[in-house]
Amino acid sequence: MGYTNVKVFTAGYPAWIKAKGSYAAVAVDYVAKQIKGNQAVVVDSRPKKPKYDKSHIPTAVSIPQSQFEKLQGKLPRDLSTVLIFYCGGYT
Helix, strand or coil: CCCCCCCCCCCCHHHHHHCCCCCCCCCHHHHHHHHHCCCEEEEECCCHHHHHHHCCCCCCEECCHHHHHHHHHHCCCCCCCEEEEECCCCC
16 A cells, blocks of 8 residues: 555553553544545444444445455555544444
């Protein structure tokens, strides 16, 4: 795909949210503004059936976490495009 700035944060989520410059989530208003301005690609990483099919954020692309490698071609080629992923959280 060409993404070169991909990293794994080995210290885990608790350390991630404490790290300077990191965030656990973005505000709904931010996401809405990005969608309205066509400034980001929203990715629904939940299972397509039944979660995505039942309801999803308008314009969101379905790339379930379990099929990421197979479906990553749905991501934009422009590496400067903002990507906003969402999921169902811990279940």
